[in-house]
Amino acid sequence: MSSETEATPPPDNPYVEDPPTEFEPVEDFSDDEAREQAQRLREAIRYHDHRYYVLADPVIGDRAYDALFARLEALEDAFDLDREASPTQRVGGEPLDELASVEHVAPMGSIDQGGEASEVREFDRRVRDRLSDAGYDGEIEYFCEPKFDGLSVEIVYEDGQFQRAATRGDGAVGEDVTENVRTIASVPQRLRGDYPDYLAVRGEVYMPRDAFTAYNSERIERGEDPFANPRNAAAGTLRQLDPSVTAERPLSIFLFGVLDASVDFDSHGALHERFPEWGLRVCDRTTVVDDIDAAIDYRDRQLDARDDLDYEIDGVVIKVDDRRACELLGATSRAPRWAFAYKFPARKERTTLRDIAVQVGRTGRLTPVALLDPVEVGGVTVSRASLHNPAQIEELGVDAGDTVRIKRAGDVIPDVVEVVESSGEATFSFPDRCPVCESAVERDGPMAFCTGGLACPAQRERAIEHYASRDALDIEGVGEKAVAKLLDAELVESPADLYDLTVDELAALSGWGQRSAENLVAEVDASREPPLANFLVALGIHDVGTVTARNLAREFGSFEAIREAGAAGDTDAFEAVDDVGPVVAESICEFFRGERNEAVLDDLLDHVDPQPADTETGDALDGQTFVFTGSLAGYTRSEAQDLVEAHGGSATSSVSGNTDYLVVGDNPGQSKRDDAEAEGVETIDQESFEELLADRGIEN
Structure with missing residues (x-):
C-alpha cells in the first residue's frame, strides 16, 4: 500500500509544480527513458486529478495539464507501453457489442422515502423502538447527505486498483459499465493513501448542471435532440456501447457508501472522512446531527440551496450514523431500516433559464430553445422549452439567467410564457449568422431563416432524414446515423443522390456489409413510385x-x-x-x-414518379371525424386516415368535441384517451373500426 496522505505530491516529480510543457521528441528516447518518464507523468497526472476533482484545489492550469496528458499519450503510442492503469484510459476503449450483466458484491437496495415531516418522525420512532428492543444503549445520531438525482453504480477496487463498475440494475444484478466509468475523470484508477486491500463502493454518476446546459446547447445547434434532464443524460451516457462517446461527455461522481471492504467503519461520518484520503470524491454538504428535528432542519436548508448547486438533488438521505446500530436494525427485503429519503416537493412551473440555444430546422428556420433548470410542469419534468422565434424573445425581453414561468399544453414541448424575475437589463441577442454554417440569417416577419439552403449541413442532413422518414417515403435504413455516414463519405448531398447509391459504395463504408448495402439499395428502389x-x-x-x-x-x-x-x-x-x-x-x-x-x-x-391520387371520394363516412392513436395491425395510421378521407370522413390529429371516434391501436398514448373521456368521444379498437367500415360497405 502507498503511504501518501491525501494531498502529498509524489516526491521529486518534475511534473507537479510549474511543470514543463515542451518535451524532447519521443524518437530521441530509449525504451527505459520512455518508461521512466511515462511513470512520472502518470504519478503527476493522478495527483493533479486528485487536486482538481476531489479537493477542488488544482495547482496547475488546464493548458499545462493538457500538455502533460498529451505527452503521456505520445509516449504510450510510440513505445507501446502497458496502459491498463494509465490515466489515458479515460479517453475510451473499443466499442462493445453489448453491456454484460454482473452480479453485485452486495445488494444495492432502494431506500424508503416520503415527502412529509411526519413520515420522517415515524422513521425515527421505528428506529428508536427497534434499537431499544435490541438492547442498544448508545446515542442515536443521524448522518445527513443530499439525495443525488443521477445513476447509482457499484465500483470495485482490489489492491487499490480500479477493477470494475456496474449500474444498480435490479439491486442484485447490474450492467457492466467498467470501460465507461473508467473514462470519468473524478473516478480514480488507483486509490491513494492507506487504502484497504479490497473496497466496493457505491456512488452516483451525474452530469453537472452547467455542463448539461452547455452540452444540450451543442446538441441543439448540431440539430440533435437535447436530453430531457441531467439524470437522463447521465444514464444514457453511462450505457453507451462506445466508451469514447462516454469520454466526450461531462460526467462526474459522488461516492457515499461501502458495499463491502476489508476494513470496518464505526460510523457513516467516519466513512465519509476516509474516502477523500483514498482519492474518492464526496459531497461537502453532509453533516452529523443529534436528533431527527436537526435532520429535518438540514433538509430544509438543502431545499433552500437546491437551485444554487451545480448538481441535481431531489431530497436528502437520513442515515443512523452508528454502523453497529445499523447492523442491529437490519433491512427488509427491499430497503435498509436505518435510512430514509426525505424528498423535496416537485418544482412547479417557475425555474431559471440557463441558456438559449438556436436550432436549425430542415427548412432553414431558426428556432430558439430555452435550456432550463429542470422543473415539473403538468406532471412531467422538463429542462427545455420553446421560445418559438426572435419576435417572442423580444416580446418577453428574456435572457439567460432570468427566472421564467413555464406552461405545458398537451404532449408538446413547453413554452416560456413570462419573465418572473429578470437577471439584468439585457435581452438575448439573436444571431445574425447561422450557428451551423455561418450563412446570413434573414428575418421574415417574426421568423428567422438560414439562407444556406442545402449548403447548410443542418438542413441538408435533416432534409434527407425527413425524405426517408416513416410519414414520408418510409425508406428503412436511412436514419440519422446512416445519413451522417453517407454525408461524411460524400456519397450524398441531396435526397436525389440516394437513388445513385450502389451496393459497392455502401459495402465499402465502415460498419456496413454486403447484405445491409443490398437491403438499403432495394429499399431506395422501392420508393421510386411513391403515393x-x-x-x-x-x-x-x-x-x-x-x-x-x-x-x-x-x-x-x-x-x-x-x-x-x-x-x-x-x-x-x-x-x-x-x-x-x-x-x-x-x-x-x-x-x-x-x-x-x-x-x-x-x-x-429524374428518379421518382409520384403516383396520381384518386380525386374521387365516396360519402359513406360523410360528416364523421376520426382520430387514431397507437399502431394498427396490417396497415399504417396514415393509410387508415387516407381510407377515412377517401370516403368523405375527416381524420384529425387531436381529439375535440367534434370528434366522433377515437380509434385505439397497440401501445397508444394516454393523452388522446384522456381527451376522449373528457369530451365524451366514443373510443373503439381496431376490430370495431374495421366492422364500422364493413357496415358502411367500405373495403379495407
Missing part, C-alpha cells in the same frame, strides 16, 4: 404535414398540377383545399417558386 401525399410530405414544405398533404393530393390529383399552381403563385387554388389557409398557401407557393428548390425537384423527378 403523391407521401411525396409531398417528403419534400419538407413548410407547414405541409401528413393531413395537408393528403388533402392537397386528393384535391389536385397529380404532382404536376400542384407544382404548376405553386410556381404560378396561385394561392387561391391552395386556399380552396381543406386545412389550407393563407399562410400555408403562401408557404407552398414560396417553395415551388424557389430556384434552388426547382433544381432539387428536377433532380428528384
